[in-house]
Amino acid sequence: MTDEQTGLFELPQRYVDLQAEAHRLAASCEDVADRADEADRFDPDVRERLAASGLCEVVVAAEYGGRFEAVDSLAVTVVREQLAAVSDHLDSMFAMQGIGSFAVSVAGSDAVRKQWLPQVAALEAIAAIGLTEPGVGSDLRAITTTVEEHDGELVVNGHKSFITNAPDASFFAVLAKEDDGYSLVFVPADAPGVTVTTPHQILAPHVLGDVVLEDVRVPVDHRLGEPGQGFRLMLSTLATFRVSVAGASVGLAEAALHEAVAHATTREQFGMPLAKLGGVPASLATCWVEIEAARAITYRAAAAAARDPLAGLHLSSIAKVHATEACGRVVDRCVQVMGRFGLVRGGKMERIYREARPMRIYEGSTEVILDSLAKKLVKDLAQ
Structure with a gap:
């Protein structure tokens, strides 16, 4: 078999290097993994070590403080393989930075992206995405959360449930009905009208909560993308x-x-x-x-x-x-x-x-x- 053929079945070197980097981080968290994986809030030692590693830069584009030109699925995957082998808490903390912020990366306003994405890459801001509701799981078209535009603001009302990172989140990308379609809205966690509760926990403890939004008002530029693109x-x-x-x-x-x-x-x-x-x-x-x-x-x-x-x-x-x-x-x-x-x-x-x-x-x-x-x-x- 030629070198070229062998290469078809091997990771390129940059991913091998990234794998080794993630393995070192995971190994450094092994001493706190038992405790962290039972936590319902961010473990401070895990957060500090993940932030110091710089690996959250993998889930943000280079323009906003990230590692690569664009978010690379293979890079995220090889990192998660290493982290999950040691700590579910560590793996979730890393992955949700990307999952919660990706819509901001690709469709957020310049102001929102410049303010928040560098903080995501540095683990200074915690990302979350609000999709499911108490009565809605896989059938997301049945959601009841709404967003309406009034006087230059977006007004969001609804109840999101089983939201990963909710108790520690800095912001939520919230899926809501808008007219006949669905939109995603960027909602800072400290916006007036946002309440986070923790009524549930699962068999593998998680940073998990419900998010209640009551007449939450955010600027129009906090809509991610155009109306109906949710x-x-x-x-x-x-x-x-x-x-x-x-x-x-x-x-x-x-x-x-x-x-x-x-x-x-x-x-x-x-x-x-x-x-x-x-x-x-x-x-x-x-x-x-x-x-x-x-x-x-x-x-x-x-x-x-x-x-x-x-x-x-x-x-x-x-x-x-x-x-x-x-x-x-x-x-x-x-x-x-x-x-x-x-x-x-x-x-x-x-x-x-x-x-x-x-x-x-x-x-x-x-x-x-x-x-x-x-x-x-x-x-x-x-x-």
């Missing part, structure tokens, strides 16, 4: 960041496998290591196979998204489904290999098990994504 901007965000969930899933699955292998090679039963006993070798090998397959489709999809996010959205969706579902199987299998030691309350394996489950739901549940993929498949083959 869903297009939201789709662009998904197209850029959805595949990174697959990267985080690969990292988490690999962390589980490392725990299982360490246990199986040191624990002896019936006079031999578990790694040589019964079905354990096959279980470990199957985990490895699933992880490498997931990594392959994830990197391919992320590279496609880096070139053209919307054109590669189907690949990002495929990678998200495949990697998150594989992660669930791998983690479950690793718990089985470890037996009662995989069930210990407060152990790393328990934390990994809880963190793996939400990945199949957020940023598009498996069922919703498969439904969209099926429609695209039928449409494409019918042409």
Whole structure:
């Protein structure tokens, strides 16, 4: 095989370097990961270390203090793979800076971008996006939050629920109905009429909250893009960041496998290591196979998204489904290999098990994504 052919299956050096940089940051947070991953507010040590690393620059364009000319899906994905292997809290803190600010990057007014995006890159401002509501999850066209333009201002009313980063957010990109369409509105967290509550928590604790907006007034230039462009901007965000969930899933699955292998090679039963006993070798090998397959489709999809996010959205969706579902199987299998030691309350394996489950739901549940993929498949083959 020629060097050129080999290169097709390897990350370019800049991503390898970025991977190593993210690995060093993750390793530096290992001592606080157990505590941070139980937190419902930003862990100060994790925030300080992430800010000092400069890695949040990856999710902002260079023009506004970012690392690359434009946000690069593959760069975000390889970083998340490393961070998620150590701390879900760290991974979420990094990823949400991009997910919450992307619509600002591509459609915000010059004034909003210049004021806020450099702060996002430096982790001085915390980004969040407000989509779901108490009665609305995947069917976002059913939202009841509204925005109206009055006397040179936008007036926002509504209730957003299960919003990541809400208790610590500096701003929200809020999806709202506007006339017959939907718009995204930039809302500073300290704007009068914004109230954040914390009525929910999930099995893998998260910085999570509800956001109530009562006659919140912001300047007209806080509308992101033109009126009615909300869903297009939201789709662009998904197209850029959805595949990174697959990267985080690969990292988490690999962390589980490392725990299982360490246990199986040191624990002896019936006079031999578990790694040589019964079905354990096959279980470990199957985990490895699933992880490498997931990594392959994830990197391919992320590279496609880096070139053209919307054109590669189907690949990002495929990678998200495949990697998150594989992660669930791998983690479950690793718990089985470890037996009662995989069930210990407060152990790393328990934390990994809880963190793996939400990945199949957020940023598009498996069922919703498969439904969209099926429609695209039928449409494409019918042409």
